[in-house]
Amino acid sequence: MQDNELDLFLQEMTDVKPLSQDEVRQQTEFSPTLAQQARRKAAEQEMEYDPNYLSMEYVDLVKPDDPFAFCKDGVQQGVYRNLRLGKYQLDATLNLLGKTLTEARSQLIHFIDDCHKRGIRTLLIHHGMGRNSKPHPAILRSYVFKWLPQLPAVLAAHTAQRQHGGYSATYVLLQKNAEQKRQNRERHTKN
Template structure:
C-alpha cells in the first residue's frame, strides 16, 4: 500500500493515540460553580443575543419637526378603531417614558416594552417621547426615531399623537394587535353565540 505525503504525516501524528475503552471515565459535568468571569461572559452573550433580536434600525432617520403630528394605520384597521385611538378613547394600559434617553436606550426600552406588552395582552400604550426642542444633532430626535420604529414593529397596528391631556405632541398612543390568546378567546366567545 502506498500513502501520500499527507496521509503519512497524519499517520505519524496519530501513532501514539490510543482508542478509548469502556472502562475509561470522562467527567463531562465540568465545575459545579461558574467563576465570576464565566458568569460575566455568559451575561454578555445573552445581552448580545437579546439585542440581535431587536431589529429596530438606528442607521438613518427622517427628521421630523417637533410640532409634527404622528399618525399611522396599517391596512385593514377599521376607521372606527383608528378614530377611537386618535380621540384617546381606549384605556391606556401602559405608559412608556423615553424622554431624555439616548437613542440606543430608547430603542431597547421601546422594543422590549412593546414585545412584553403584546405577550401580556396589552392593547393600548402611551409612549412619551417629548418634543425634543433642544435635542442634538437635530430637534425631535427621539420623536423621529419613535415614528420610524413603530412602523417597523409588526405588532403595532396604529399610532397617533396624543391629546393635550395625555401629553399632546410630546406623546403618542400606540395600538397593538391582539395576542394569540386574545384571538382564541375572541373566536370562542363569538362561536358560542
C-alpha cells in the same frame, strides 16, 4: 479574403487532436461535521430573532410639532378614530425622556413585546418634543416615529391628545395576542 483566412485556420489546426472524454464522477453526498452543524444552527437562531432589529441608520427628521399618524391595513376606521381621539383607556406608559437612542430602542422593543404578551392593547409612549435636542430638534421623536411601524405587534399609532402629552407623546394600539385571538374566536363561534 475569407477563404484565405479559413485555409490558414485549417492549416493551423491540422495537428490538433480531440480530447478523450473523461468519466464524470458522481459527487458523494456532503455531510457536515458536528462543528459545522452547530455553527449553522447558531447562525439560523441568530437570524430568527434579533432583539435590536430596529434601524439606527438614516431617519427622516420631523419637526417638534409635526403630528404622527400610522395605521395598518385592516384596522377599522372607528377603532383608529377612537385611538386618535384618546378615547381608549391607556393600560401602560413608557417614558423615553432623557434616554439615548440605543436605550430608547431597546426599551421600546421590550415594552411593546411585554405588553403584547400580557394582552395590553393601548399604550402611551412619552418621547418628548425634542425642541432642544442637539444637533437637530426632535431626533428621538423622529426615530420613535420610524420604529413604531416596523414593530409587528403595532397596529396603529397617533400623536396624543393634549391631556395625555400632546406632541410629546404617542398613542399605540397593539394587535391581540394569541390567547386573546383564541378567546375572540370562541366567543364568536358559540353564537
